[in-house]
Amino acid sequence: MASADQLLASLEGVSASSFSNEAERIRARDAVFEALRRIQSPWDIAWDQNWVNPAINASIKTLIDAGVFKKWADDAGGAPITCTKLAELTGADELLIRRMMRAISGQFLVREIAQDTYAQTPWAKALAEEPSFAGMYGGFYHELNSQMFRTLPYYLKETGFKNPTDVNDCNFQFWQGDKNANMFQYVGTNPRLTSDFNDAMECHSKYNLTPWVDIYPTDTVVQSVAETDNGQPRPLVVDIGGGKGHDLKKFLARHPNISPGSLVLQDLPDILKGVDVDALIKVQPHDFFTAQPPESQGARVYFMHNVLHDWPDEAAKKILQTLAPAMKKGYSRLLIHESLVSSVKPLSRVTVSDITMMACLAAAERSEEQWRELVASAGLSIVKIWRPVQSVESIIEVEVA
Numbered sequence: 001m002a003s004a005d006q007l008l009a010s011l012e013g014v015s016a017s018s019f020s021n022e023a024e025r026i027r028a029r030d031a032v033f034e035a036l037r038r039i040q041s042p043w044d045i046a047w048d049q050n051w052v053n054p055a056i057n058a059s060i061k062t063l064i065d066a067g068v069f070k071k072w073a074d075d076a077g078g079a080p081i082t083c084t085k086l087a088e089l090t091g092a093d094e095l096l097i098r099r100m101m102r103a104i105s106g107q108f109l110v111r112e113i114a115q116d117t118y119a120q121t122p123w124a125k126a127l128a129e130e131p132s133f134a135g136m137y138g139g140f141y142h143e144l145n146s147q148m149f150r151t152l153p154y155y156l157k158e159t160g161f162k163n164p165t166d167v168n169d170c171n172f173q174f175w176q177g178d179k180n181a182n183m184f185q186y187v188g189t190n191p192r193l194t195s196d197f198n199d200a201m202e203c204h205s206k207y208n209l210t211p212w213v214d215i216y217p218t219d220t221v222v223q224s225v226a227e228t229d230n231g232q233p234r235p236l237v238v239d240i241g242g243g244k245g246h247d248l249k250k251f252l253a254r255h256p257n258i259s260p261g262s263l264v265l266q267d268l269p270d271i272l273k274g275v276d277v278d279a280l281i282k283v284q285p286h287d288f289f290t291a292q293p294p295e296s297q298g299a300r301v302y303f304m305h306n307v308l309h310d311w312p313d314e315a316a317k318k319i320l321q322t323l324a325p326a327m328k329k330g331y332s333r334l335l336i337h338e339s340l341v342s343s344v345k346p347l348s349r350v351t352v353s354d355i356t357m358m359a360c361l362a363a364a365e366r367s368e369e370q371w372r373e374l375v376a377s378a379g380l381s382i383v384k385i386w387r388p389v390q391s392v393e394s395i396i397e398v399e400v401a
Ligand SMILES: C[S@@+](CC[C@H](N)C(=O)[O-])C[C@H]1O[C@@H](n2cnc3c(N)ncnc32)[C@H](O)[C@@H]1O
Pocket: 184, 201, 202, 205, 240, 241, 242, 243, 244, 266, 267, 268, 271, 286, 287, 288, 289, 304, 305, 306, 307, 310
């Protein structure tokens, strides 16, 4: 048995770059987290969850809003810095900054290297450099997600602990006290929430997920003979519920020589307001509960990323049934880019997302069996499930049955 000193010494100096690949890093992270849980007392765990997380999140958001991370990077070059200097750069109260920097330093989010002097960590650097990462602490989480987690237990108690399945009568409406809108309609009416929501999705896509072009052989899409309609080529990829278009941007970066009009970005009109995409990507407001517009029918690929997990089975089936007539048999494919809940030891990222879907939309993450049932219920069939090792999400390739 290693002594405490030996154990601690072997942990010192370990960082994200200590591993030869991402799979090893994830394995180490999970092992260390499991060890932490064994070391923690029950009180430690309850303290972290109920006191630390809310206090630290509030401090982080305040420091972001005051411009601390950005000014630290832009005006001080990211070098070690005092709270006096941070107050000078931001105009915020020095004592307020000191209290909050002390708090986040206690969580090892910045490093205290001398009295009242802090050094950046990769996390603090990312907050400065990446607006969508800072958006993880934005309105979408503070004003929406965390509010819904607050009411979820009360809502479920009131329902007699029933698994929720109605997107128009669930925890979201319980929180709002109003049954006239679901979460997406609510987000769409508030431009700031819309922007925060889009940032959050972009950030998930950038940091949390393996890009779809690394999972599915997109060469086969580009190489296939394009179908035409009266001489006009059909779209290659229609991204349904595509948000800011980050998945089409990834496709375009991989296949820069495709012709204009090949890529179509669809979402609700409010969500698409002000999206900034390459001129090669056609932006097309579209509600997926209605038929595909004629010019987007018969596409080679319809792509849905984290769309169906937002909807309970009945609504998800309706979305698929509405899309199916636009798919050309033997040519069109639907790529459903989603997580699969494993039957044994499912990934924590997926199980947490599952409860988020429940809290916001009475929806759920699905197992392979549930995906198969859903796809078949809409008259479609699964060709193959592309399941990358160590990736959170898979691609379910679907054709007209
Ligand atoms: C979880 S987000 C995923 C966004 C994007 N595909 C991604 O992976 O980042 C779900 C998207 O579905 C869109 N959406 C919701 N209801 C819709 C509808 N009725 N028609 C079209 N898009 C809708 C939302 O606006 C949102 O952008």
